[in-house]
Amino acid sequence: xxxxxxxxxxxxxxxxxxxxxxxxxxxxxxxxxxxxxxxxxxxxxxxxxxxxxxxxxxxxxxxxxxxxxxxxxxxxxxxxxxxxxxxxxxxxxxxxxxxxxxxxxxxxxxxxxxxxxxxxxxxxxxxxxxxxxxxxxxxxxxxxxxxxxxxxxxxxxxxxxxxxxxxxxxxxxxxxxxxxxxxxxxxxxxxxxxxxxxxxxxxxxxxxxxxxxxxxxxxxxxxxxxxxxxxxxxxxxxxxxxxxxxxxxxxxxxxxxxxxxxxxxxxxxxxxxxxxxxxxxxxxxxxxxxxxxxxxxxxxxxxxxxxxxxxxxxxxxxxxxxxxxxxxxxxxxxxxxxxxxxxxxxxxxxxxxxxxxxxxxxxxxxxxxxxxxxxxxxxxxxxxxxxxxxxxxxxxxxxxxxxxxxxxxxxxxxxxxxxxxxxxxxxxxxxxxxxxxxxxxxxxxxxxx
Amino acid sequence: xxxxxxxxxxxxxxxxxxxxxxxxxxxxxxxxxxxxxxxxxxxxxxxxxxxxxxxxxxxxxxxxxxxxxxxxxxxxxxxxxxxxxxxxxxxxxxxxxxxxxxxxxxxxxxxxxxxxxxxxxxxxxxxxxxxxxxxxxxxxxxxxxxxxxxxxxxxxxxxxxxxxxxxxxxxxxxxxxxxxxxxxxxx
Numbered sequence: 001x002x003x004x005x006x007x008x009x010x011x012x013x014x015x016x017x018x019x020x021x022x023x024x025x026x027x028x029x030x031x032x033x034x035x036x037x038x039x040x041x042x043x044x045x046x047x048x049x050x051x052x053x054x055x056x057x058x059x060x061x062x063x064x065x066x067x068x069x070x071x072x073x074x075x076x077x078x079x080x081x082x083x084x085x086x087x088x089x090x091x092x093x094x095x096x097x098x099x100x101x102x103x104x105x106x107x108x109x110x111x112x113x114x115x116x117x118x119x120x121x122x123x124x125x126x127x128x129x130x131x132x133x134x135x136x137x138x139x140x141x142x143x144x145x146x147x148x149x150x151x152x153x154x155x156x157x158x159x160x161x162x163x164x165x166x167x168x169x170x171x172x173x174x175x176x177x178x179x180x181x182x183x184x185x186x187x188x189x190x191x192x193x194x195x196x197x198x199x200x201x202x203x204x205x206x207x208x209x210x211x212x213x214x215x216x217x218x219x220x221x222x223x224x225x226x227x228x229x230x231x232x233x234x235x236x237x238x239x240x241x242x243x244x245x246x247x248x249x250x251x252x253x254x255x256x257x258x259x260x261x262x263x264x265x266x267x268x269x270x271x272x273x274x275x276x277x278x279x280x281x282x283x284x285x286x287x288x289x290x291x292x293x294x295x296x297x298x299x300x301x302x303x304x305x306x307x308x309x310x311x312x313x314x315x316x317x318x319x320x321x322x323x324x325x326x327x328x329x330x331x332x333x334x335x336x337x338x339x340x341x342x343x344x345x346x347x348x349x350x351x352x353x354x355x356x357x358x359x360x361x362x363x364x365x366x367x368x369x370x371x372x373x374x375x376x377x378x379x380x381x382x383x384x385x386x387x388x389x390x391x392x393x394x395x396x397x398x399x400x401x402x403x404x405x406x407x408x409x410x411x412x413x414x415x416x417x418x419x420x421x422x423x424x425x426x427x428x429x430x431x432x433x434x435x436x437x438x439x440x441x442x443x444x445x446x447x448x449x
Numbered sequence: 450x451x452x453x454x455x456x457x458x459x460x461x462x463x464x465x466x467x468x469x470x471x472x473x474x475x476x477x478x479x480x481x482x483x484x485x486x487x488x489x490x491x492x493x494x495x496x497x498x499x500x501x502x503x504x505x506x507x508x509x510x511x512x513x514x515x516x517x518x519x520x521x522x523x524x525x526x527x528x529x530x531x532x533x534x535x536x537x538x539x540x541x542x543x544x545x546x547x548x549x550x551x552x553x554x555x556x557x558x559x560x561x562x563x564x565x566x567x568x569x570x571x572x573x574x575x576x577x578x579x580x581x582x583x584x585x586x587x588x589x590x591x592x593x594x595x596x597x598x599x600x601x602x603x604x605x606x607x608x609x610x611x612x613x614x615x616x617x618x619x620x621x622x623x624x625x626x627x628x629x630x631x632x633x634x635x636x
Contacts, residue, residue, distance in 0.1 A: 114510065117510065117514070121513060121514075121517055125517070125521055128521050128525055129536070130529060130536070132536050134575070137576055138578075138579075142579050145583075146582070146585075146588055149583050155591075155592055158587075158588045158589075159588060160588075185529055185532075224506045364455055364458070365457070366457075369502055369509075370461075370498060373498060374498045374499065374502060377491060377494050377498055378495055380491050381492050381494075381495050444495070
């Protein structure tokens, strides 16, 4: 287990250190980002190894992971030794809260106990049962077994759902390749770890914008969603997509606050990793571009060195996502089977049913509790903050953009029925659902509490 | 009367009723009703919503803890194969027994009466494919000649063994594994 997780996390930590030389790579926040980055790098290394018909085995993967880490290390050394040490970015800024009253302390203690209970539950439940979800058995898990057995992706075009990105199958295959045999139970370790990593990054982001109390409340609100908890215990790609997607938005917000371009590069890499996780990841890039453009338009100081910023924002994402697209195209696999425009129907007739379905999924299921309702009420109660705080405006814009994307996909593509199915729609909403909690916390945040 | 009402509609209704009560209290207690009514209303709806959320979270947590101690804790000591049999039932048992008889990577064709595109048939098909692997009924037959036939949920399965194949494993009337004659298997 040390090797299975250690290799990617170490590569991720070196990558992180290369971007943020002034930060401790072994703090929980850094490790949580390193975990996601490391898994992304692992996926890319396995993909390239497979694409060039080298055997996907421990030796090859470890060698190329080591090479990737060495490149990061060289960049880091160039930053820190050959040149002047880079200034420590303002990433650890935390707002001091007022002296906490007894009631606030009790509330914080309750929130901590509540969060700890659920983290324990997620780990235990995930590792008690073997993989059993439909998607894992029918698609991701099966592909992982093929990769594990054949050590290649030569026959990709015959895979079930061949156009789907392979990040999760690669992670599962890596686990079992190192283990030496197929294990259906402990392969699920990735999911509680992704869950935990996301929670730490989420908490860290809120802690930088608010006080410890509000950050804890934010995590507690996040945990009130049944679907989020459930996805920490099953083996679906959606939690990984949520992690990369919401991290991208949070890093972009951090970039606009700190003006540190390392966040831009990190966003771009995570956007690429997201695109390597689910097909939706390709489309979500539009939201990141929208936010990037919005920040450039609204903050003059961000426009310095615009060309370099555009390169930093686009090149890593393209280099992470384009090779697989080209590989699919050259191997006769449909590039994106989900976004085929449906020309056979009257689009407008679909709009009402789509909106009703979204309404039902957001407000009348136990998946999100009443968080979306609270978000709307919070927005109405604090509408003045939208003009005052760019973070809040950006979050609201991104939430609307994500909804717009999925409504458009439902209305205009052949994916209509599948997307609006009872089990599918909540899963795509899950990819950006934590933004609602961020909005609730930031809209209601009062420094005096 | 409320038995069939959606629980979340009840929740929103109770928030709305609370809001109306709050507004009435506000109207009765203030002389200048217009000033601050909007923010008072919005804030209090938010507070009531939050209280409802905390209540539902409490119920949810109690349920989860109860579920954990009642079911999950017992499963910790159960062997993995027993858990898989419990979850996947016949496809898993059939696949395990078939793999005891036929080993190695194989290109296999599935012959079945199930509708493998919808509902329970699809679930059984994907579970079978997952657990049968490396006897491959999904990917390998597309690019390699079939050397194994899997008859699963096929009435009088033995009758349907194709020419040139012979049965090596039988599971009741509905399940048979047959392999090509010229490719002897290691068992």
